[in-house]
Structures are given as structure tokens and as C-alpha cells.
Amino acid sequence: MDNKTIHEGKVTIKVPEFEKITAKAPVFYNPAMELNRDLSVVAISVYKESVDHDISVCDVFGGTGIRGIRYAKEIDGVEKAVINDLNPLAVELAKENTKLNELHQVSVCKDDANMILRKCKGKFDVIDIDPFGTPSYYVESAAASLRSGGMICITATDTSALCGTYTEPCIRKYGAIPLKTEYCHENGLRILAGFIARTFSKYKKYIEVKFSHSTEHYMRIYAVIGKGAANTDESLKSLGYIAHCKNCLNRIVFKGLSPVIPGKCPICGGIFNVGGPLWCGEMYNQDFVSSMRDTVNELVLNKENKVIKLLDTCFEESNAPVTHFEIHKVCKNLKTSAPPLIDIMNLLKKEGFFVSRTHFSPTSLKTDANITELKNIIVNLKQAQSTDQI
Template sequence: MDHVLINEGQVKIRIPPFEKVSSRAPVFYNPVMELNRDLSVLAIQQFKSEIEKGLSICDAFGGSGIRGIRYAKEVSGVEGVVINDVNPRAVALARDNSLKNGLNNITVCQKDANLILRLCKGKFNVVDIDPFGTPSPFIDSAAVNLPRNSMLAVTATDTSALCGTYPEPCIRKYGSKPLKTEYCHENGLRILAGFLSLSFARYKKFLTFKFSHSTEHYLRIYATISKGAKKTDKSLNNMGYIAYCPRCLNRQVFYGMAPLVDARCPRCEHSLRVAGPLWCGDIQDSDFISGMIEKSEKLVLNRRKDAMKLLKLCKAESKAPPTFYEIHTICSKLKISAPPLMELLDLLKAAGYMASPTHFTPTGIKTSAPLELVEELIEELVERRNINAEA
């Protein structure tokens, strides 16, 4: 069979030709995830700079081997990479691609992802779980075996469940109720983060979320693992619920696993809709993301421009409270046209509030300001623009 040559980062691999990205492809390779892999290389390189030992990485769903091969080739301080896949054709191709890139620090395995994670207890200090669909069946195997001072990277492509289009699968897979709102992709990230935290908490381990993003059809989270019963219990104080009013767009965060949640919106008395349990704490680490940006200068990234744009947005929103405001949704409710987003951000900052764009949508803002003030400033900007137009 003829193969297609792929150039990505510093590596070259061969894959079988395919018509569309699908789990039924002879060997799984997704060109759309090139940005994901660029960011993964940066994140793991930054993690390596923060620990004092070499990296032993498990790519649990190796497919063509592209991700694991890039880790072995491009991340300094990698002592070994295990590329695993249950598909024998993928295993053969990943092994061949590894050899063609001149790498001798890669082991290729053909095992179920849960089995490879269970068998190699304590062997890995980086585990990457990037399946086709939900990662939920594989998280416990990572949680039981990943040691302290290690990193977990997780991708979820079942966004229709996590973001509220189909609530029942989200409840079944993640133990959380989603909501279809203008900030539903952030809700999805927080549901995934909460699920990860609760899974690791069973083993007296807690997560620190370093970098998280929602891009195209998937959600991606990077977290470091620490250990200790008391600190794990304390970390779970970041679990909670987000209540949303579909009438006035108000939202409230309720911390705790079983908090007393208002039935009615305090602003307009409409019935509230509730999402959770989910993670209400930080999902971005400004210092970690700054390190990724700095290290990008020394790496070959095919999607450098997109990666830098995303990282800078995530860094800017790192200290923002949960959820964001979608300006067009607010303006539709107010029955006015939308003002320039940057002008609104400037007014919010001048009023003393944190305010930034968000990577979730180009028409969204993250801010510590109350919704009432956001609406007031939007109306002020629109009125000012109308006066200027009439002058």
C-alpha cells in the first residue's frame, strides 16, 4: 500500500491514505490535531523545566505514532517514550516511523490503554490520553499509577456531551450535568477538570491545572499531580455548581459538593438552570503558559501563529472568574447592536475590574465586573457611537 508522507515539527512520518478522519481509518491520524500536538510539545517541555529528573512518557493512544515521536525528538530530557495502540497496523507503522526518524528511546506496544497504564505502575511521569471520543474509561488507570510530580494530559472529543447538546451521556460518563449556554465550552472544560480531580482524589492525589483550552472539536487539559490526603481534601473545595438564568443571563457560582443552590435568579426571579458538579477553581496557570510561550522560540511549530494567539489569550484570562459574557448575546437581549469589544474592555479596566478577551470565542469577554455594569457600559458605548454618527 502506498503511504502519504507527513512533515510535522521536526519529524517525518508515513501514514496510509484515508478519505476522512474516522476511528475506522486503517491507522488513526488527525491532521486537525497538529495544533494540539504543537501545544503538547510546548507544555511537556515546560513541565520538564520545572522538575529535576528526566521524562518517561506514555502515549496511550499512539495511532501513527506522530505524537510520541514528536515527544521523543523535540522535547529535551526525554529518557523514554512508550507508544501504545491496540491496532496491530498502527503498532507496526509507529515502530517503522520511529526507526525512520532515527529514534532509539521509543518502545511501541500493542495493549489496551488501561492495561498498559496498570501494568507500568510508577514507570511514567507523563501520561497522554488522547482517545477517539471520551477519555473517561481510562482516567482511573492513570490516577492509580501516576506518582507525585508527574503530568497528565487529556483530550476529550465528545464535546456534544460535555457542552450540553446531549446531557445524558455527560451524566453517565462524567457524573455531571452540563448546560447548553453561551459559555458551554468552558462548562465542558470545567466538567472534565472536575471529573479528573474526583478520580485522582480517590487515591489521595490532587491536580493543579496548568493549561486548558477548547479548540475546534475537542477539549484539552494539562495538569500536574501532587499527593496528600489533607491537601487533596482542600483542593476539592474548588468543586461546585454554576447556576444560569436564561432570561437575564445572570450566573452564580456555588462552591461545594452539596451546596444550597437558589431556585430563582436573584436578579429577575426566573428559574435557574444548574450545571455540575464541576471545577470552579483555576484552569490556567499564567507562569506555566508564559514558560510555554518563551520555549516556543526554540522549537519548530507548524502552527506557531495559532499556538501563540491561543496561549496569549489563555494567559490573559488566567485569573478570571468562571464563565464569560458573550457580547452579541447580551446585545440581542438589550435589542442593540454590539460595540467594539476592545472599547468595552478598556472601560471595564478603567472602572477597576479585571477584563480580557477569551480564547473560547472572539466575541466573548472574561471579567470580574457584575453583569449589570457590563450591560450599562455596552449601552453607554452604543449611545456614544450613535451620537457621534448623528454629529
């Protein structure tokens, strides 16, 4: 295996020479995930600051070991990092990389992900799940393993299932019906959060989602775990469904596991498509995101600008309602051209509605105005603009 050396954050890592990123590489390393890893360092740093003890971290799908090594090197108070991978070549390389970075608090194991999580029940404060494709096969073991107060960090790259390009794989893997809409990435992230919440609930554990994002080909969720039957029951009330009308773009959130959902849209009589169950609760905790933003300045991040941009937008949308409106889609539905997003946002604000940008799409906004109210705002804006031009 021919290796080359790369530098990420404060670490130096040997990775295999590659021409194409593929899961068939002798050891997997994807430079496009650097943003994901930068954000993980920031999120785990903030988590560490929130607890009053040193922490142990398990990088369950280690690959080159880059995550576990970065956590150990870059986050103060990581007393133990375990890097695991089933691939013996990855284990060998992760050991070499640990030595290269002179880390004594890191150990490397070769185990199946589910086995290490079950064997080390209650041992880790942070469990990082970064597999190929779906994490759904591993969430159950993480739920059994993670102690109360711990944090789970989960990546999913099977976005075609979560976003509804394919329905059946989403039902099989996540027990949820996806909703292929212009806001399908948000639905997908919420389906993943809902699946994590339901899986942890079997163990009387509940999730508080601290930060999450959908970027390029993957989704990522960071959640802190609490314990107790009553709190878990209460938290499951955040599960629900979204009913969407493709005719007028109306959407309604129905909370609960068996809500009464009308078959037709009350605005236009179009058929409602329903997705869920999914997490209708918080997807970003504003204080946590704000602390992440402050922590960026204390770290060495190659993707600092992108990290800051994402965190600023997530901060803005942290108290926003579920779903968002893609403005070109709404304007096409109105058979009109789209005015500047900022003008629509300003008018919504002036009319007393909540409004924010969203990291899911640069041409979308989040608001508590319903589709009729939003359309009226756009029509008024277009009229005012055409009068101005006369």
C-alpha cells in the same frame, strides 16, 4: 495499506493515505490535530524544565506513533517514550516510524490502554491520553498509575456531551450535568477538569491544571499531580456549580459539592439552570503559560502562529473569573446592536473592573462585573456613541 510521508515538527512520519478522516481508517491520523500535538510538545517541554530529572512519557493511544516520536525527538531530556495502541496495524506503523526517525529511547507496545497503565504503575512522568471520543474510561487507570509530580495530558472529543447538546451522556460519562449556554465550551472543559480531579482524589492525588484549551472539535487539559489527603481535600474545594438564568443571562458560581442554590434568579426572578459539579479553580497557570510562550521560539512548530495566538489569549485570561459573556448575546438581550468589543473592554477597565479576552470565543470577554454592571456599561457606551454622532 498505502502510506504517504508527512513532516511535523522535527519528525517524518508515514501515515495511511486517506480521503476522509475516520476512526475506521486502518491506522488513525488526523492532520487537524497538529495544533494539539504542537501544544503538547511545548507543554511537556515546559514540564520537563520544571523537574530536575529526565522524564519518561507514555503515549497511550499512539496511532501512527506521532506523539511519542515527537516527544522523544523534540524535547530534551525524554529518556524513555512508550507508544501504545491496541490496533496491530498501528503498532506496526509506529515501529516503522520509530526506526525512520532513528530513536533508540522509544518502544512500542500493543495493549489495552487500561492494562498498560495498570501494569506500568508509577513508571511514567507523563501520561498522554488521546482516545477516540471520551477519555472517561481511562482516567481511573491514569489516576492509579501516575506518580506524584507527574503530568497528565488528556484530550476529549465528545464535546457534544460535555457542552450539553446531550445531557444524559455527560451524566453517564462524567457524573456531571452540562449547561448549554453561550459559554458551554468553558463549562465542558471545567466538567472534564472536575471529573479528573474527583477521579484522582480517590487515590489521595490532586490536580494542578497548568494549561487547558477548547479548540474546534476537542478539549485538552494538562495537569500536574500532587499527593496527600489534606491537600487533596483542600483542592476539592475548587469543585462547584454554575447557576445560569436564560432570561437575563445572570450567572452565579457556587463552590462546594452541596451548596444551597436558589431556584430563581435574584435579578429577574427567572428560573436558574444549574450545571456541575465542575472545576471552578485555575484552568491555566500564568507562569506555566508564560514559559510555554517563551519555549515556542526554541521549537519547530508548523502551527507556530496559532500556538502563539492561543497562548497569548490564555495568558490574558489566566486570572479571570469563571464563565464569560458573549457580547452579541448580551446585546440581543438588551435589544440593542453590539458596540465594538474593544470599546466595552476599555470602558470596563476604566470603571475598575477586571477584563480580558478569552480563547473560547473572539466575541466574548471575561470580567468580574456582573450582568447588571455589564449591561449598564453597554447602555452608557451606546448613549455616549449616539451623542457623539449628533
